[in-house]
Amino acid sequence: METGMTKPKGIVLLSGGMDSCVTTAIATRECGLAALHVSYGQLTEAREHHAFMEIADYYGLAERLVVNQSYLSRIGGSALTDPRIPLREADPSTPLRAGLEATGIPASYVPFRNAHFLAAAVSWAEVIGAGKIYIGAVEPDSSGYPDCRPEYYRIFNRLIEAGTRPETRVEIVAPLIHMRKQEIVKKGIEFGAPFHLSWSCYRSSEKACGTCDSCVLRLRAFEQAGVEDVIPYSHRVGFASRRAV
Amino acid sequence: METGMTKPKGIVLLSGGMDSCVTTAIATRECGLAALHVSYGQLTEAREHHAFMEIADYYGLAERLVVNQSYLSRIGGSALTDPRIPLREADPSTPLRAGLEATGIPASYVPFRNAHFLAAAVSWAEVIGAGKIYIGAVEPDSSGYPDCRPEYYRIFNRLIEAGTRPETRVEIVAPLIHMRKQEIVKKGIEFGAPFHLSWSCYRSSEKACGTCDSCVLRLRAFEQAGVEDVIPYSHRVGFASRRAV
Numbered sequence: 001m002e003t004g005m006t007k008p009k010g011i012v013l014l015s016g017g018m019d020s021c022v023t024t025a026i027a028t029r030e031c032g033l034a035a036l037h038v039s040y041g042q043l044t045e046a047r048e049h050h051a052f053m054e055i056a057d058y059y060g061l062a063e064r065l066v067v068n069q070s071y072l073s074r075i076g077g078s079a080l081t082d083p084r085i086p087l088r089e090a091d092p093s094t095p096l097r098a099g100l101e102a103t104g105i106p107a108s109y110v111p112f113r114n115a116h117f118l119a120a121a122v123s124w125a126e127v128i129g130a131g132k133i134y135i136g137a138v139e140p141d142s143s144g145y146p147d148c149r150p151e152y153y154r155i156f157n158r159l160i161e162a163g164t165r166p167e168t169r170v171e172i173v174a175p176l177i178h179m180r181k182q183e184i185v186k187k188g189i190e191f192g193a194p195f196h197l198s199w200s201c202y203r204s205s206e207k208a209c210g211t212c213d214s215c216v217l218r219l220r221a222f223e224q225a226g227v228e229d230v231i232p233y234s235h236r237v238g239f240a241s242r243r244a245v
Numbered sequence: 246m247e248t249g250m251t252k253p254k255g256i257v258l259l260s261g262g263m264d265s266c267v268t269t270a271i272a273t274r275e276c277g278l279a280a281l282h283v284s285y286g287q288l289t290e291a292r293e294h295h296a297f298m299e300i301a302d303y304y305g306l307a308e309r310l311v312v313n314q315s316y317l318s319r320i321g322g323s324a325l326t327d328p329r330i331p332l333r334e335a336d337p338s339t340p341l342r343a344g345l346e347a348t349g350i351p352a353s354y355v356p357f358r359n360a361h362f363l364a365a366a367v368s369w370a371e372v373i374g375a376g377k378i379y380i381g382a383v384e385p386d387s388s389g390y391p392d393c394r395p396e397y398y399r400i401f402n403r404l405i406e407a408g409t410r411p412e413t414r415v416e417i418v419a420p421l422i423h424m425r426k427q428e429i430v431k432k433g434i435e436f437g438a439p440f441h442l443s444w445s446c447y448r449s450s451e452k453a454c455g456t457c458d459s460c461v462l463r464l465r466a467f468e469q470a471g472v473e474d475v476i477p478y479s480h481r482v483g484f485a486s487r488r489a490v
Binding site: 116126 | 310312313314316317319320321322350354355356357358359360361363364365367368369371372391392394396397400401403404405407408409410411
């Protein structure tokens with residue numbers, strides 16, 4: 001799993017969640033990787049940072065950068081950074097995507113967040129000479145965040161072209177963008193992604209709560225893929241499609 | 246000069262330099278303003294922050310946000326954040342823009358910097374409900390930075406549209422983008438911009454060095470506009486167009 005002594009040609013945005021874990025598993029087969037993690041004052045940051053370090057260790061990614069963008073929590077406007085804004089309890093009995101659309105953008109949306117992450121990745125890529133930035137953004141069956149859509153990344157790639165040195169060639173790659181969550185689990189299994197080291201819960205750091213949007217998406221994805229999710233949960237929701245045991 | 250008690254409808258990116266000073270002078274006549282300053286580990290940050298506070302005081306801008314993006318100096322790659330990279334001494338005898346083109350992107354370019362600043366402004370705008378972001382970017386006769394071109398801002402505006410809530414309307418406005426530096430001085434005089442409170446030097450915080458690119462651009466602009474620049478300089482370059490006194 002070592003990337004060896006070659007200079008990284010790609011940067012992976014590694015939050016420590018299941019999507020960035022699978023993205024790392026895919027990207028590490030394509031090129032040498034450097035790993036970027038952003039701390040932005042999210043409630044579960046210590047746990048996410050731990051997952052980042054463990055996944056980076058697992059893949060032997062020596063070059064790491066942890067960027068502090070905690071001003072995002074001062075700007076606020078999101079349940080992920082402001083404990084006064086309640087995280088929605090996901091309703092496992094409805095198709096999640098439809099449920100999200102009905103209620104609009106979720107309270108966990110951090111205004112324009114991914115632009116901050118990508119900007120850090122582009123600046124670092126330009127300095128270290130990396131040509132690819134891998135991000136685990138997912139559109140279908142997922143969060144409903146506006147900055148997780150293919151169109152957003154197409155425009156961002158044009159922005160990089162316009163806003164960097166003429167000789168700089170950096171491209172954002174989102175290998176999961178069109179996948180459903182259960183496909184991501186299957187892809188992760190296929191590529192040997194260390195799901196046991198990843199962390200997705202928005203709320204808790206000891207045991208995953210099992211009820212926030214992120215936990216429900218994850219649990220449903222594993223369930224539908226027919227794979228056991230081995231991380232600890234304090235509560236595992238039952239899905240409409242699941243028979244009582 | 247008070248914006249009164251109304252909610253700010255615009256955000257001005259106020260570094261404290263002459264361009265953002267004039268931009269503030271223009272924008273403050275268009276709408277109530279909130280002021281955003283970014284500390285990113287630049288060598289003269291303490292002096293720039295002081296200029297930001299004084300200009301914001303001058304215009305009675307009560308709502309202020311100072312964002313810490315000092316990870317940019319850890320990422321490095323610029324003479325503005327890394328003391329080991331020398332700042333070029335500008336050659337006052339050549340047309341500056343032509344001189345910059347001949348030597349490529351200047352050493353003071355901070356990789357993809359403006360994307361970080363704009364991302365902070367957009368996130369804040371989305372939370373406080375501001376519709377305009379004013380930035381003092383200038384293309385002609387100026388720095389040669391790739392992220393100071395009109396095309397860059399056109400693309401960024403599309404990115405905002407794609408990457409924020411459907412109901413969010415935020416637009417970047419760069420009122421100086423097509424102006425030559427001497428026109429900016431004249432515009433500032435016309436709008437009563439407090440140039441005496443601004444700071445442009447890349448190198449020094451007590452007296453402006455008078456020899457870095459930023460100082461030479463500023464001194465030349467004032468000279469060509471026929472206006473005295475009252476901030477203190479330790480050295481004032483002579484220009485080819487200037488007769489000895």
